[in-house]
Amino acid sequence: MMTIESARKDTGRRSVRPDFTRRSPRASQSGARERGIYTIRLGQIRDVLNEVLKWKHPADAVLSAWFRANKSLGGRDRNEVAESVFDVLRHLRRYRQYAESGTGPALERLAILGLASVVGKDAIAGQLSEEEKTWLMRMDTIDPTSLAPEIRSSLPDWLYEHMRQLDQYESLAAALNTKAPLDLRVNPFKTDRDTVLTQLQDSPVAGFDPQPTPYSPWGIRLNGKPAISRWALFENGSLEVQDEGSQLLALLVGPKRTDMVIDFCAGAGGKTLLLGALMRSAGRLYAFDVSAARLAKAKPRIARSGLSNVTPIAISNENDTRVKRLAGKADKVLVDAPCTGVGTLRRNPDLKWRQSPASVQELTELQARILKSAARCVAPGGRLVYSTCSLLPQENEQQVEAFLAAHPEFTLLNAQEVLADKCPDLAMTTPYLKLRPDVHGTDGFFAAVLERSK
Numbered sequence: 001m002m003t004i005e006s007a008r009k010d011t012g013r014r015s016v017r018p019d020f021t022r023r024s025p026r027a028s029q030s031g032a033r034e035r036g037i038y039t040i041r042l043g044q045i046r047d048v049l050n051e052v053l054k055w056k057h058p059a060d061a062v063l064s065a066w067f068r069a070n071k072s073l074g075g076r077d078r079n080e081v082a083e084s085v086f087d088v089l090r091h092l093r094r095y096r097q098y099a100e101s102g103t104g105p106a107l108e109r110l111a112i113l114g115l116a117s118v119v120g121k122d123a124i125a126g127q128l129s130e131e132e133k134t135w136l137m138r139m140d141t142i143d144p145t146s147l148a149p150e151i152r153s154s155l156p157d158w159l160y161e162h163m164r165q166l167d168q169y170e171s172l173a174a175a176l177n178t179k180a181p182l183d184l185r186v187n188p189f190k191t192d193r194d195t196v197l198t199q200l201q202d203s204p205v206a207g208f209d210p211q212p213t214p215y216s217p218w219g220i221r222l223n224g225k226p227a228i229s230r231w232a233l234f235e236n237g238s239l240e241v242q243d244e245g246s247q248l249l250a251l252l253v254g255p256k257r258t259d260m261v262i263d264f265c266a267g268a269g270g271k272t273l274l275l276g277a278l279m280r281s282a283g284r285l286y287a288f289d290v291s292a293a294r295l296a297k298a299k300p301r302i303a304r305s306g307l308s309n310v311t312p313i314a315i316s317n318e319n320d321t322r323v324k325r326l327a328g329k330a331d332k333v334l335v336d337a338p339c340t341g342v343g344t345l346r347r348n349p350d351l352k353w354r355q356s357p358a359s360v361q362e363l364t365e366l367q368a369r370i371l372k373s374a375a376r377c378v379a380p381g382g383r384l385v386y387s388t389c390s391l392l393p394q395e396n397e398q399q400v401e402a403f404l405a406a407h408p409e410f411t412l413l414n415a416q417e418v419l420a421d422k423c424p425d426l427a428m429t430t431p432y433l434k435l436r437p438d439v440h441g442t443d444g445f446f447a448a449v450l451e452r453s454k
């Protein structure tokens with residue numbers, strides 16, 4: 001489902017909105033039961049998939065447009081459509097192979113597999129044709145371990161080639177193909193986690209089993225996805241949606257009240273908000289981004305959070321004169337770089353189909369340029385944090401190693417030591433922070449902490 005987080009890994013490219021001029025049939029309207037609620041649901045899923053699989057727009061943007069065009073649909077309708085579409089995107093390569101073995105339109109078979117995984121095959125069987133039912137039951141008997149690994153994990157060949165080189169690739173790939181929980185972050189400028197947890201446990205949200213996240217001191221994990229945008233705690237800026245891994249990045253930056261800090265790729269402000277709160281709304285925090293539209297989305301969030309120390313600035317590119325004016329002045333700089341986002345496949349499964357070797361190349365070049373420019377802003381003795389939500393070494397370690405080779409004035413700090421006070425249980429085997437869904441329960445994240453010599 002849509003979350004504020006879902007725009008995070010966007011690479012900066014934008015396209016016009018998808019357009020649904022024809023409204024889809026409603027499953028909740030009277031008479032739907034007789035016509036078969038899942039027959040109608042399959043039509044809705046096909047409608048959305050038909051648009052998503054053109055790969056012109058991110059899946060969450062297509063779903064949002066479809067929801068707008070079908071405003072009268074209830075929560076259950078929306079949830080089943082969205083979950084089914086995301087399930088198909090997660091398992092697309094495997095499902096396409098299954099679809100080949102049936103007759104009729106492949107899109108119909110993809111929709112059947114997606115809906116069956118969300119509501120159960122037995123629930124929809126009665127509303128399928130005999131041929132479809134037999135096919136679905138046959139597909140259900142296939143042992144996924146009998147499939148080639150790239151089909152089983154539903155990865156495009158180029159991405160499989162990268163991923164299979166990573167440690168414990170199988171468990172990583174399996175975790176990336178599951179649904180992510182909903183992580184919330186308490187705003188430490190307004191409240192604290194225990195207070196919010198007590199409030200949540202005494203409310204209807206208790207049904208979603210709110211629990212403290214294991215590593216971040218501000219994280220709360222929900223089992224399920226309630227619509228939180230109308231909650232008082234969200235409206236008054238006490239809570240935000242943010243993956244636990246993202247929360248830890250602010251700890252690596254470690255801003256102080258008196259610091260001048262730059263969030264170089266601030267986007268819609270996810271990390272800016274926590275940095276500003278850790279500075280107790282004091283000091284100066286510049287939020288740069290090349291996308292004015294994304295920075296505009298940060299503004300109401302900054303207002304809700306009660307921060308008055310943030311200055312959003314839309315820059316034309318990483319070498320903008322406003323960047324150059326800050327040369328050598330910042331105590332802390334965060335580069336949350338545009339990346340492939342393959343660490344966030346649990347939330348954005350379409351990314352694996354929308355990225356390509358060419359986009360990896362384009363992004364790594366952009367990351368290197370941004371890192372070089374952002375580094376110029378760091379004051380002697382200051383800190384530079386480079387992060388991505390990617391798992392690919394080209395965007396991560398290799399990027400940092402190339403930077404360090406060209407910038408001997410920076411040294412690499414040990415991320416685990418930087419986090420030791422707040423996250424004593426987080427063990428890393430390298431100087432980097434590397435988070436994975438199968439090991440840490442977070443999205444895939446990478447971060448390096450660099451310090452400029454005095």
Ligand SMILES: C[S@@+](CC[C@H](N)C(=O)[O-])C[C@H]1O[C@@H](n2cnc3c(N)ncnc32)[C@H](O)[C@@H]1O
Nearest residue numbers: 008012265266267270271289290291318336338
């Ligand atoms: C991973 S997202 C940042 C997400 C954000 N930090 C958050 O926590 O919500 C990367 C951002 O980099 C921005 N970007 C792309 N090229 C850039 C550049 N040359 N200079 C600065 N920002 C850039 C994109 O517009 C995008 O918002």
